[in-house]
Structures are given as structure tokens and as C-alpha cells.
Amino acid sequence: MTSPADWLLTSAPPFLKEPFVTTALLPNFTVGQWTSGTGPGTPLFDPVLGTELVRVDATGLDLPEAFRFARDTGGAALRALTYRQRAALLGATVKVLQANRAVYEDISVANSGTVKADTAVDVDGGIFTLGTYAKLGDGLGDVHHLTDGDAARLGKDPLFQSQHVLVPTRGVALFINAFNFPSWGLWEKAAPALLSGVPVIVKPATATAWLTQRMVKDVVDAGIWPAGALNIICGSSAGLLDQLQPFDVVSFTGSADTAAVIRSHPAVVQRSVRVNIEADSVNSALLLPSASPEDTQAALDLLVKEVTREMTVKSGQKCTAIRRVLVPEALYDSAAAAIAARLAKTTVGNPRNESVRMGALVSRTQLNAVREGLALLKIHTDVLHDGSATPLLDADAATACCIAPTLLGTRTPDTNPVVHDVEVFGPVATLMPYRDMPHALALIRRGQGSLVASLYGTDAAALSAAALELADSHGRVHVISPDVAALHTGHGNVMPQSLHGGPGRAGGGEELGGLKALNFYHRRSAIQASTAVLACI
């Protein structure tokens, strides 16, 4: 593997090499050109080695012109294409990203501290999502708008009817993205937006902006999209929201605090800019009771495996990761022992070492936040498996942002609000017992709305009943039964076919869900007209 520093000196384009003293300053792409910020830049680091990798900066960009160009030039060019034509460009984008995959793996290891499997979740997950929308979009055909349902009569005479249509919004889609998915987070939003004919401006989280910037750069260099369709601004988000006009949309993934700032911005409050928020949530895994000891063991095994996986994938830095584990009271001790035993086998450290199963958190800031959150939870819980003393493999504990998984437990979840309220964004989960199903469902509802809950059991009727009970407070319910043990797609993996988002604390947003994702980027209108006029639509 080429080290990032080597790569910068050998493979990076000249404009990246020349101006930097210590590290390269990544340029932004707006108004159809690459522009470096005029400030000193904010450095990005290797969270394992502690070395500075690159810098990002957006100082001095002409934001009004950047948004105007995307909205007018990019938007008009995209809308001139049909859905099928835009889908073909998504397909071409997939090819470019696949061809450059090795570079993304290098950047991911260096900047996100991820092991190969975790890099795949982000990089290949993003490419898979793009590919899915390429296929779905192809099926929409060579049309410029979508009809929405059937025409409805507006009276006894069938000559005058109402037909709903969906047309692309004539604005830009601003994405303010999270640090944990620099690839997937870009493409899961950009694929439906571009397919809809809406130009994209992405502002990646600074800590891991490099991968996002590089992917956009490769796609821009390949000349796939019309000018203005795909834009990236790295660095501070200052001033971005001020540019938003009534027909623009903004999609944010990140903390509830930042979400509140976005929601209360004048663009949203006064100009009705459409917002999608995907925020923190305290997701649950629920083991249902089984009738026989064999079934109980089978379901428990499924839970233990999935909880362990969810706690450790991407070092627990997934909005969808399991934070609360609910088991029948009688199974509390055995569940604790089984999860702890599996966690104890997790090797943590430098992702470049093939023996390492779990890499780093993305930054020192995140490591500190996880340590603080863990300290708070520990006050109110028992430590069932303590990761704090686990030695790191091939990494300096003084430098590396690594932390081994920790399982906490509380036998009194009803009187322990902190375990339902506090999300530690790392390899941490809390086990809790429940008395009966109403109790379990009530405890899960204490999360005030989550992205996903997973259910483990052997009784199909009980599983479907519980899934429907949780559907109003969860954007997704993932059901794992023995028949799909080898087939299911994982509690925390977001599939493009399914809705991603959740109510309440989870932000109230809706992303993906196949073609449902296009709704956010379209405007619905009812055309009331004679059948002769509707026949032309």
C-alpha cells in the first residue's frame, strides 16, 4: 500500500503538490472550476499515526455565484436530460469509482483509520447505492417528469380530472455530511438527487473530507456530469445556509445540535427550504422470548453475533449501530457472558495490521467524546465487559484514537434515563432486562424515535407483531430469525431499497427507500384539466 504522503508526492496532480509547505490544500469545485481557499486551511489527520495528511479550506469562495451556477446552469442541464439519461450517468459514475477504488481504500485507512471490511461498508456501500439508483432510474424511462398515481374525476362528468405529477425542484441540493461515511454519505444522497435532476453541493465533515473530495474529483475529471451538476466545498460551512433559496433543499446528517441550527435558519424558517435531518439515535436490539430452550438458544446466538458485530464495525461509529440490548430477564446473565466473550476476542489497533479486527475512531475529538460519554454511562451502569484495558495492536495508545469495545449493563432500565438518552458514538452498548413484551416496547420507546430496531426470535407471528408495534417510532425494523441467519443484511447496514431515517430524536428524515428517495427532490403538483389536456402530459 502506498502511504498517503508517498501518494501525494508521486500520484497527486501538480496543483496539489506545489503550494503546500507541510501538506496539500485540497481545492473546492464550484462554478465549473477548482478553487483553493485563501486561508491557511484546516488539517486532516491520520487517527492511528497522528500525522497530518492534507488540509481543507473554503475561505474566499464566491458562494452566491457557486450556488447560482449550480442552481441555474447545473439544474437546467440536468433537467434537459431524461431520467434514463441521468441514470446512465450514475452508471458511468459507478465505473469511475470502481476503477479508482484502490486509492479510496488508501485514503480511508489513512484518514478514517478503518480496517478493510469497514472501508468496504463506506466505499463499496456508496458505489452499490449509486448502482442501485442507476438501475432504478433506467426503469423510469426517457421522460422529464413522473406521474404520481392515477387521474381522479372531479365531478360526475369524467371530462375534468386531476392528475398529480412530480417534477424536479428548480434549486440545488446542499448536503452537510457526517464524518463517519465520507463515501456512502455522499452517494446515498447524491444518487437520488442527480437522478431527480437536481444539482448537488456537498460539504463533507472536515475530519474525513479527503475521501469525499477525491471521489468528486475523479468523477469531475471523468467529465460525466454537465457543468454545475456536482460541486464540493470543503472546510467551514459558514455562509452556506445563507445562500439557500425557496426551491433549494438541504439534507443534513449529524448531531441534533447542528440539526437545530439548520432548522432555525431563516432559509428554513422564512423561505420554506425543505430540510431532511438524520440525527443521533439510541437504537435497540430486542431478543423475543421463545417457546423451547433450543429456540431460545438459537435466537440468543443470533442476537449475540449481531450485537458484537454492530458494536465493532467502524468502531461503533454508525448512526444505526445498536446502543441498547434488551433481553428477557432470565437471559440477562447468559447474554452478558456471551457478548462479553465475543468482544474479548476483538483485536484493536492499526488497521494496516492484518490481525486487527477493529481500527480507530476518526479523530482525537471523537475519542474524547466517547471517553466522556462512557464515563457518564459507567456512573449509572455495571461494566459487563471492559475495553479500557485492552492493549492496542501495532498502535501507540498515546497517539492512536483507538478504543476497545465496552459492554455495559443495567438491571433497572426503568429508572435509568441516561441509558435511553445518551448515545456514545463508539464501540459501546448497554444490556438491559425486560419483564414482558409491553415492558420491552415501552423501554425501546424511551429512545424517543430511532433509525432502527432489530428483533431476534423464532416465532414469525410474534416477530411481525413486534415489528408493527415499533414501526411508528423507527424508520426501519430489522428482523433476524434462524431461516435468514446467513441472508439478512445486518442491523446497521443501510440498504438502498429501504427507508433510512427515523422520527423524533432520529431527526424525522426520510432517505433512500428505493424510488421513494426521489420525493425529497421533486415537487408534487395536481394538474386539474380536461382529459384532452391531461392526455398530453
Place this chain on the structure above:
Amino acid sequence: MTSPADWLLTSAPPFLKEPFVTTALLPNFTVGQWTSGTGPGTPLFDPVLGTELVRVDATGLDLPEAFRFARDTGGAALRALTYRQRAALLGATVKVLQANRAVYEDISVANSGTVKADTAVDVDGGIFTLGTYAKLGDGLGDVHHLTDGDAARLGKDPLFQSQHVLVPTRGVALFINAFNFPSWGLWEKAAPALLSGVPVIVKPATATAWLTQRMVKDVVDAGIWPAGALNIICGSSAGLLDQLQPFDVVSFTGSADTAAVIRSHPAVVQRSVRVNIEADSVNSALLLPSASPEDTQAALDLLVKEVTREMTVKSGQKCTAIRRVLVPEALYDSAAAAIAARLAKTTVGNPRNESVRMGALVSRTQLNAVREGLALLKIHTDVLHDGSATPLLDADAATACCIAPTLLGTRTPDTNPVVHDVEVFGPVATLMPYRDMPHALALIRRGQGSLVASLYGTDAAALSAAALELADSHGRVHVISPDVAALHTGHGNVMPQSLHGGPGRAGGGEELGGLKALNFYHRRSAIQASTAVLACI
């Protein structure tokens, strides 16, 4: 007709008669009981005669308990019913309202100052909308949740799939309603909410709250809905938003300023409470060019008739009313003359007089606002028909909140921002010429998003093309061609089959649209499970 004062003294229930000194204090219905506010109350007036009619007050209500009871008791009872059962209750509600229609007509004349035809738009429009949802709901069957689309495979093996479902949100629906539609404004929101299984708390606009309160009272007295399902709070909205929890929703119709207050409330910003806003908009009517003089005249006739009707129905107090009228340059003068000629025939005054075609604005506040807005527009426009000197029929101009229709005009709409920005919420519209279709569409877009635009012409292809061009900035496009002259449902009439709402300035909301209205009151969730589990759903 019984006068409101007579009605209060003869037909009103005892609790309304006893405590009042001057007029009755209307009680609120929460927690399954009628409770009068403990304050002196805010008086409601007859806008024609100036007399005080009744008073409303919400002082002293236990709001947390009111919301809790609706959310928990009302919500659980509603969710225990199927869609078909709830639809049957909507049908029973229709019957109660139909049986009491005469009282609503009296209240409407007294409190809204409307002529019979305008009362019908509000009262019968509300009952018709309820009836439509009763029918639509019956078709949903005896189920407790809805499936949303087909199941999708999540891999090559078809055993593990994703099925989206829609389930009722477990919260209350708070409606903060506008003064212009005390009946329709209640039922167009309550019908889809109650059909969805979501309890309702309505806070009508104070000026015309009487009709809303009386309708709710009749329905409550009839014992149709389970306890907690239907609630009304009259008077100040202070403290209502503070009660909202993550799974509640709030739907507001009214000014952009109040919309901004709602959008920036912590319930929305921090707790992700779902919001629907329907705000002011500056709607347009567009006369398309025709090939022959005969077609031109036919289309112009349609436009003139509809513009005149829209300006005068409910004295122009409709969010959907035509505010801007666009015609080809060559037709500016003839359009002005034809509209002015029809407006000149409009008799304005006391709605109790059978000769009166147009009644009052709802209040002195509204009259003053219309006068101020008109004065502002007059600075920037020509007066093509002046209603200010029109004598009132059977009404004292010093007391009655009546104002005759005024047509303004500008030959320079490109450089006249005020005609695109300022909505006068009364019988006022502005005529403007356009050069070609791109110019016309650009002018309409200056409204920054509207509820509805109407198109008038004879060329089906041109009409459908223009409708699609305007679809992204209008929730509805209403196309009037000669073949539907006698059939079309009117520019400003909101049909339950069609979407009501609009982007940008219009608030960004979506209401009605047949069963699409149910989305706002449901939560979507993707259930990922084995086909055996999904078969139970």
C-alpha cells in the same frame, strides 16, 4: 333567520346563557369535558353590524393534561379501530353536520359576514371533504396499518425482503387554523387525521371561532368519536406549541410570520415535530395566446369570468384567490375593460339582503389590512376598476367591514416587485401584460411559490406544456379550456382529490390529494424480514 343574539337566548344550552353578562363565553372541549376559560374572554363580532356575538377564552386550561389525554386515551381508542371503522365515523359526522346546517349558516352570516354562496364554500366544502374521506377510508378496509408499495428483495435469495408500512403516528395533531374557513379549515385537516387514527386538537382563529366551536360541539354531543379524539381550544394559542412531543404533528394555515414562529419553536427545531405550513401566496391566472380571434375571445371570456369570481368569492379572503392576472400584451386593454365591467356589477353589503353578491371581510382588522395593502399597491399600479367609492347595500359604511372589488394594473411587471410580493387578502387583483411564454412563466415565478395557478386557452398541447412548467412552483395548476367551461371546479376551490399547498412562499406544505393526505399522519417504516415474517404483516 334567527339572529345570533336570539339564538343564544332561546336555543343555546343553559351553560352558555348563565354566566355571561354581555355575550356567551364559548367553552373549550378537552379531557372529555367542556371547560370555560377563567378569563374575561375575547369578543367575536358581526363584521356587518358591529355587534358583539360571543366570547372565547382558554385561560386556566390544563394544557399538559389536555394533550396527554388526547395523545394517550384518544390515540389508543382511535388506533384500536380499523380504517373502515374510522371512515364510518367520518360518515356519521357528515350526517350530524348536515342535520345542523341551518345553524352553521346563521353563524356564518353573523360572524363571517358571508353571502349564502360563500357560506356554502366553507360549510358545504367542509362536509363534502369529510364525505370524500369517509368514502376513501372505507376502501382501505378493516386493517390497522397500510402497506406502502411492494416488498423488495435485499439480495439474490428472495427469502429476505424489505416491506414498507405506514402506521399512525402515536401523537396528537394540533391544528392552528385561519379565520377565513372556520368549517372547511377544520374538516379538511381533521378528516385525514381522524381517518389515520390520530386525535385532533383544533385551535380556530379567534375572529371566526364560533362556527368551528359549534360544529365540534354538535359532533361531540352526538357521541360519535371516542373520548379524546376530537378537542377544541378557543382563544389564545399561548402555550399550545410547548406541549408538542416528538410524535405529535402541527398543521398551520395563516400568515408567513406566524409560520416562522411555529417553525422556530423548540418542539420543531429540537424535537422534530412534523410541521405542515400553508401560508400566503400571490397566485396567478395566465391567459395563453390562441391562434384565431374566435379562440382568443373564448379563452379571454373564460379568464374574465374566473378572475371576477375569484376576486369576489368570500370577498377575496381565500389563500387560493387570483392575485395576479397575466395576459398577452395585445389583450391588456380588452381584458382590463372586460374584468372591470363585470366587477362594476358586483353588489356589496349586508349578506342578509338577497340582492347582495359580496358580503364583508371578517373583521375590522382585516378591513384595515386590506386598505393598507391596497394603498401600497396603488402607489405602484394603475387603478383599472376602483371599488372604493362603490356604495354599500343595506350596510353602514362606518360600521360594516365591507369593501368593493378593485382591479389594479401594471404595464411594467418586470420592474414592479410589489405586485409579485404583496398579497392583499381581499377583493383585489393586478393585471399585467406579457411578451411571450418564457416571459409569462418568469413573471409567475416571481411569486416565489404559490398554491395555485390557472391557465386559460384553447390549445391542449400548449396548456399541458405550461402546466408542467409551472408544476414545480405550484401545488396545483388549474386548466380552463372551453370544453370544460361548465365542468371545471374553479381556480380557488380546493378539491379533496387534489393536493392543497405550495412550495416556497406558500409554506411548503401538502394537504389533501386524496389518500396522500394520510402520509402526514403516518410514520413510514421499512420492515426487513424473512418472507415468513412478512407474510404475517
